[in-house]
Amino acid sequence: xxxxxxxxxxxxxxxxxxxxxxxxxxxxxxxxxxxxxxxxxxxxxxxxxxxxxxxxxxxxxxxxxxxxxxxxxxxxxxxxxxxxxxxxxxxxxxxxxxxxxxxxxxxxxxxxxxxxxxxxxxxxxxxxxxxxxxxxxxxxxxxxxxxxxxxxxxxxxxxxxxxxxxxxxxxxxxxxxxxxxxxxxxxxxxxxxxxxxxxxxxxxxxxxxxxxxxxxxxxxxxxxxxxxxxxxxxxxxxxxxxxxxxxxxxxxxxxxxxxxxxxxxxxxxxxxxxxxxxxxxxxxxxxxx
Amino acid sequence: xxxxxxxxxxxxxxxxxxxxxxxxxxxxxxxxxxxxxxxxxxxxxxxxxxxxxxxxxxxxxxxxxxxxxxxxxxxxxxxxxxxxxxxxxxxxxxxxxxxxxxxxxxxxxxxxxxxxxxxxxxxxxxxxxxxxxxxxxxxxxxxxxxxxxxxxxxxxxxxxxxxxxxxxxxxxxxxxxxxxxxxxxxxxxxxxxxxxxxxxxxxxxxxxxxxxxxxxxxxxxxxxxxxxxxxxxxxxxxxxxxxxxxxxxxxxxxxxxxxxxxxxxxxxxxxxxxxxxxxxxxxxxxxxxxxxxxxxxxxxxxxxxxxxxxxxxxxxxxxxxxxxxxxxxxxxxxxxxxxxxxx
Numbered sequence: 330x331x332x333x334x335x336x337x338x339x340x341x342x343x344x345x346x347x348x349x350x351x352x353x354x355x356x357x358x359x360x361x362x363x364x365x366x367x368x369x370x371x372x373x374x375x376x377x378x379x380x381x382x383x384x385x386x387x388x389x390x391x392x393x394x395x396x397x398x399x400x401x402x403x404x405x406x407x408x409x410x411x412x413x414x415x416x417x418x419x420x421x422x423x424x425x426x427x428x429x430x431x432x433x434x435x436x437x438x439x440x441x442x443x444x445x446x447x448x449x450x451x452x453x454x455x456x457x458x459x460x461x462x463x464x465x466x467x468x469x470x471x472x473x474x475x476x477x478x479x480x481x482x483x484x485x486x487x488x489x490x491x492x493x494x495x496x497x498x499x500x501x502x503x504x505x506x507x508x509x510x511x512x513x514x515x516x517x518x519x520x521x522x523x524x525x526x527x528x529x530x531x532x533x534x535x536x537x538x539x540x541x542x543x544x545x546x547x548x549x550x551x552x553x554x555x556x557x558x559x560x561x562x563x564x565x566x567x568x569x570x571x572x573x574x575x576x577x578x579x580x581x582x583x584x585x586x587x588x589x590x591x592x593x594x595x596x597x598x599x600x601x602x603x604x605x606x607x608x609x610x611x612x613x614x615x616x617x618x
Numbered sequence: 619x620x621x622x623x624x625x626x627x628x629x630x631x632x633x634x635x636x637x638x639x640x641x642x643x644x645x646x647x648x649x650x651x652x653x654x655x656x657x658x659x660x661x662x663x664x665x666x667x668x669x670x671x672x673x674x675x676x677x678x679x680x681x682x683x684x685x686x687x688x689x690x691x692x693x694x695x696x697x698x699x700x701x702x703x704x705x706x707x708x709x710x711x712x713x714x715x716x717x718x719x720x721x722x723x724x725x726x727x728x729x730x731x732x733x734x735x736x737x738x739x740x741x742x743x744x745x746x747x748x749x750x751x752x753x754x755x756x757x758x759x760x761x762x763x764x765x766x767x768x769x770x771x772x773x774x775x776x777x778x779x780x781x782x783x784x785x786x787x788x789x790x791x792x793x794x795x796x797x798x799x800x801x802x803x804x805x806x807x808x809x810x811x812x813x814x815x816x817x818x819x820x821x822x823x824x825x826x827x828x829x830x831x832x833x834x835x836x837x838x839x840x841x842x843x844x845x846x847x848x849x850x851x852x853x854x855x856x857x858x859x860x861x862x863x864x865x866x867x868x869x870x871x872x873x874x875x876x877x878x879x880x881x882x883x884x885x886x887x888x889x890x891x892x893x894x895x896x897x898x899x900x901x902x903x904x905x906x907x908x909x910x911x912x913x914x915x916x917x918x919x920x921x922x923x924x925x926x927x928x929x930x931x932x933x934x935x936x937x938x939x940x941x942x943x944x945x946x947x948x949x950x951x952x953x954x955x956x957x958x959x960x961x
Binding site for chain 1: 667671673675727728729730731734735737738739741742745746882885889918922924925926928929932933936
């Protein structure tokens with residue numbers, strides 16, 4: 330029972346990381362129609378910047394610096410390179426963003442080496458939270474709470490602001506938004522920066538829990554794509570539902586039958602793709618891209 | 619001379635000269651064999667991407683799958699009489715069956731969904747291979763399996779045998795080349811001729827028509843998913859064939875051969891060389907593998923260079939190296955024809 334509770338808590342933490350990355354992927358796809366294989370790179374850059382800043386000034390400044398730096402990088406990347414690929418087919422977008430992901434990964438390897446880096450044992454990370462027989466690291470609970478708060482803020486942004494309105498309308502019918510005079514271009518820069526900042530922040534916040542290596546970005550990106558597909562490309566709640574589902578599935582399988590832990594999420598995605606290609610909460614309109 | 623015959627003769631000539639010219643630029647004969655083998659996989663990959671527009675992110679499942687099946691056939695089924703034909707044929711057949719199974723599900727999807735479904739299957743196969751310790755040796759991969767012999771008539775040939783010694787100055791020595799190169803070159807030649815014929819056949823034309831306008835092709839009466847499935851199966855078969863050859867040539871099958879980076883390498887090879895061209899995947903494979911062999915020992919940021927080359931090609935040469943050259947040649951010819959007409 331204790332083991333199961335801990336597995337469920339682990340699944341929640343892992344799932345929330347997936348949700349955060351997937352939300353970025355999904356709003357970027359929804360607004361920009363861009364399939365971004367470089368999104369995992371934002372997570373990795375955030376993780377490394379976070380580590381460097383945390384070693385100097387502590388975890389708090391790291392959580393501010395990482396998302397800002399990543400958002401800046403994303404905006405430059407978008408302006409210099411990706412904008413030309415918005416109107417191209419998904420295959421070209423996958424190719425160019427895959428190439429960018431390779432370049433970022435290898436640049437990180439060049440700067441920080443191939444070795445897996447661990448966080449220094451900060452006092453904030455040592456505290457545990459006990460409830461009856463269940464003992465769980467306090468930082469993980471705090472992390473989960475922080476991600477939930479962040480997701481609520483993102484949701485409020487999407488639901489309550491004019492930019493959010495354009496984003497949501499863009500998911501449904503991009504051409505109509507443009508015809509009605511919605512400024513998708515301005516919204517798209519903000520959305521791209523926002524998606525990247527979320528990934529960067531989560532990268533910095535999650536790396537005391539998970540270790541950091543140059544390949545970490547891609548390692549988180551692939552399951553996050555699984556999440557997006559399971560939940561429905563372009564759907565915020567789809568990303569939330571899919572992320573929690575995949576995180577818990579992976580975590581509980583690790584407890585019950587470890588060899589299948591990595592297979593089960595891909596199996597889940599394959600089943601969803603074949604039975605309901607638009608995803609659990611997706612709009613059927615986007616599947617033929 | 620017919621274009622087909624000229625193509626065959628030029629390809630054969632290129633294959634005969636390749637290892638010697640290659641020696642002169644610091645390439646070694648072993649790499650020449652590996653490039654030919656990997657090119658077969660890239661040709662298979664390009665058949666899918668170039669002629670159906672479907673980007674597979676899981677071709678390592680066929681490549682690595684072919685390698686593991688070939689090795690397992692030698693280890694488990696015929697350790698006493700390791701027969702190269704049977705190992706290669708068995709592995710290719712297994713890859714074809716796998717491609718038919720995955721393809722039956724995947725060919726109804728497009729774009730990102732197709733890429734992710736193939737990726738999902740490849741990841742499943744990767745983890746199954748990694749976890750099946752007893753059979754596959756897990757992360758360590760398979761090594762030291764029986765060296766397969768190539769029975770031809772009454773003879774049993776060891777492809778590891780070098781050719782007779784004959785110094786060739788700057789072009790190395792004839793004995794640098796093993797019979798493996800000749801065997802790989804013959805298979806490569808057969809694949810080139812076959813794929814050329816295939817893409818010029820009605821089958822190839824229908825595939826192109828479906829890629830360009832699926833709705834119209836369907837209305838004319840072509841079963842688009844069936845055509846795509848056939849292309850996927852042939853693509854998987856060629857990639858599996860390459861995986862089996864590479865395993866037998868190297869004498870080992872690493873776990874990476876079913877990994878995600880291997881799938882990505884076929885994407886890089888093909889895009890750099892040029893999709894929808896016959897020689898593009900070959901040139902891309904040769905160039906990247908050559909640079910890797912020359913640079914990866916000296917520079918620890920070789921993979922960064924590879925990524926930069928890949929992105930630069932996508933931005934500046936979207937048709938790839940061979941595709942760009944082809945387009946230039948076509949432009950020249952059109953200009954020439956126009957000026958002749960003007961006179």
